[in-house]
Amino acid sequence: xxxxxxxxxxxxxxxxxxxxxxxxxxxxxxxxxxxxxxxxxxxxxxxxxxxxxxxxxxxxxxxxxxxxxxxxxxxxxxxxxxxxxxxxxxxxxxxxxxxxxxxxxxxxxxxxxxxxxxxxxxxxxxxxxxxxxxxxxxxxxxxxxxxxxxxxxxxxxxxxxxxxxxxxxxxxxxxxxxxxxxxxxxxxxxxxxxxxxxxxxxxxxxxxxxxxxxxxxxxxxxxxxxxxxxxxxxxxxxxxxxxxxxxxxxxxxxxxxxxxxxxxxxxxxxxxxxxxxxxxxxxxxxxxxxxxxxxxxxxxxxxxxxxxxxxxxxxxxxxxxxxxxxxxxxxxxxxxxxxxxxxxxxxxxxxxxxxxxxxxxxxxxxxxxxxxxxxxxxxxxxxxxxxxxxxxxxxxxxxxxxxxxxxxxxxxxxxxxxxxxxx
Ligand code: AMP
Ligand code: MG
Numbered sequence: 218x219x220x221x222x223x224x225x226x227x228x229x230x231x232x233x234x235x236x237x238x239x240x241x242x243x244x245x246x247x248x249x250x251x252x253x254x255x256x257x258x259x260x261x262x263x264x265x266x267x268x269x270x271x272x273x274x275x276x277x278x279x280x281x282x283x284x285x286x287x288x289x290x291x292x293x294x295x296x297x298x299x300x301x302x303x304x305x306x307x308x309x310x311x312x313x314x315x316x317x318x319x320x321x322x323x324x325x326x327x328x329x330x331x332x333x334x335x336x337x338x339x340x341x342x343x344x345x346x347x348x349x350x351x352x353x354x355x356x357x358x359x360x361x362x363x364x365x366x367x368x369x370x371x372x373x374x375x376x377x378x379x380x381x382x383x384x385x386x387x388x389x390x391x392x393x394x395x396x397x398x399x400x401x402x403x404x405x406x407x408x409x410x411x412x413x414x415x416x417x418x419x420x421x422x423x424x425x426x427x428x429x430x431x432x433x434x435x436x437x438x439x440x441x442x443x444x445x446x447x448x449x450x451x452x453x454x455x456x457x458x459x460x461x462x463x464x465x466x467x468x469x470x471x472x473x474x475x476x477x478x479x480x481x482x483x484x485x486x487x488x489x490x491x492x493x494x495x496x497x498x499x500x501x502x503x504x505x506x507x508x509x510x511x512x513x514x515x516x517x518x519x520x521x522x523x524x525x526x527x528x529x530x531x532x533x534x535x536x537x538x539x540x541x542x543x544x545x546x547x548x549x550x551x552x553x554x555x556x557x558x559x560x561x562x563x564x565x566x567x568x569x570x571x572x573x574x575x576x577x578x579x580x581x582x583x584x585x586x587x588x589x590x591x592x593x594x595x596x597x598x599x600x601x602x603x604x605x606x607x608x609x610x611x612x613x614x615x616x617x618x619x620x621x622x623x624x625x626x627x628x629x630x631x632x633x634x635x636x637x638x639x640x
Contacts, residue, residue: 237508238507238508238509239509239578240508240509243508243516246518247518247543247546250518251550251551252550252551253550253551253552253553254407254552254553256408257271257272257406258405258406258408259404259405260403260404260405261402262393262396262401262402263393265388267388268387268449269385269387269388269407269552270383270388270392270404270405271406272405273380274382274399274401274404275381276375276379277400278377279377280374281371281372281374283317283335284335284336284370284371285333285336285369286331286343286368286369287332287367288345288346289345290343290346291306292312292328292329292330292334292343293306293326293327293328293342295342295364298364300360304359306356306357306358308351309322309326309328310328311329311330312328312330312334314331315333317334318334318335322338322339322340327358342363342365344358344362348362375399381395381396384555385554385556386556387554387556409451410451410477410551411450412445412453412477412478412480412548413455413472413478413524414455414479415438415457416435416437416456416481416483417457417459417460417482417531418459418460418484418531422434423435423457436606440540441480441482441540443640444537444541445548447638447640448548448549449552450552453472455472460491465492465493465496466492466499469500470500472521473521473523473524478524478526478548478551480526480540480544481493481528481529482531482536483531484528493517493528497526500521501521501526502519502520503518503526504519505517509578510538510578510579510580511577511579512534512535512538512601512603513529513530513534513538513539514530514577516529516530516543532603533604533605534582534609535603537609538580541615560639561634561635562632562633563635564631565585565593567625567629568595568596569596569597570625570627571624571625572624573622573625574623575623576620578620579618580615581597582597582612582615583595583598583612583613584611584612585613585633593633595631598612614633614634614636615633615636616633617634
């Protein structure tokens with residue numbers, strides 16, 4: 218006798234979501250599972266911009282190297298400041314920035330000085346030129362000045378021997394400027410991470426090719442390429458690979474031979490033609506996780522020879538969400554960054570109602586706006602399907618809805634993760 222009812226298999230829309238891994242747990246496991254590069258290279262200063270510092274920087278000099286004036290004005294001895302009334306000083310010369318006054322200057326004399334000009338011997342105080350009266354080779358200075366004012370001491374910014382930057386620092390414009398101020402022409406940075414990726418699917422066609430019945434254009438290699446570009450890694454695009462065991466295996470071997478990280482999209486669901494898991498189990502080691510999140514539930518994380526492997530879902534939005542939440546922080550850590558550029562979370566009032574069922578963490582696509590300086594509102598971009606890439610294109614943030622949260626009414630506050638300029 219046959220069963221009268223159809224037994225349901227576990228599916229993506231289960232509300233119970235038993236056995237699912239939390240987003241935080243998946244993130245923690247991934248971060249624990251990757252380690253930083255150690256290989257480094259020495260590069261001319263400008264080429265280190267955006268790279269990760271691999272050495273300790275100890276200042277070889279004082280910055281500034283000499284005590285100098287912070288203003289255009291007149292350098293004098295504090296002891297010569299008048300207690301009352303006005304005092305006249307003889308001006309025997311001028312100290313320009315880079316052209317110090319090296320002549321004699323005695324008590325009761327003032328040296329005209331420019332911003333950055335070296336303080337003449339024995340002088341310790343600068344009076345702004347707007348606060349004096351100049352008359353030929355004399356200058357008149359009144360009361361109301363403080364001893365030592367308007368002077369920048371040698372080593373005030375950095376002293377010789379001081380630790381300035383540590384390995385793991387992502388080098389910004391300020392950092393390369395700082396390194397330049399120390400006179401360093403080249404520094405050691407970690408080598409770039411090599412990241413290979415490919416798309417899987419028989420239905421995928423390259424851009425520029427016409428679509429046959431049931432076919433779609435491969436967009437994941439474009440979103441992945443774009444997001445990797447922002448990270449200053451070496452990108453190796455292996456292309457589209459058909460859902461055939463041998464071809465996928467070949468692609469994996471090729472990627473493992475040339476990259477530190479392999480990213481694939483598609484082919485990790487339970488469809489019969491999904492070989493990614495199977496091949497990885499054979500060639501390396503892997504964990505397959507169903508994560509309590511939407512979009513982007515199945516994610517594979519593993520190792521293939523020396524390469525770390527991320528198997529992302531095929532749906533275009535899922536790829537972007539899982540890359541941003543799991544792969545990006547891991548790549549930053551692997552690149553050697555210890556100050557991994559934080560992604561800030563912002564509180565914002567939603568101006569649209571947000572639909573949600575309790576159970577999974579949702580990364581809904583939204584538009585964050587600053588209503589008045591320092592105050593933010595957010596609205597949903599609308600349709601939230603994991604295949605609707607337009608929703609990512611219109612959005613500038615993820616609206617982060619915790620698993621236990623249900624629908625949110627307009628006017629309530631939500632937590633938002635802005636991604637503008639990061640992807
Ligand atoms: P899969 O994980 O391979 O079952 O794919 C899930 C969904 O994402 C299917 O609708 C695929 O057609 C789609 N998809 C997979 N890979 C890509 C890709 N590279 N570009 C666009 N859509 C894709
Ligand atoms: Mg597929």
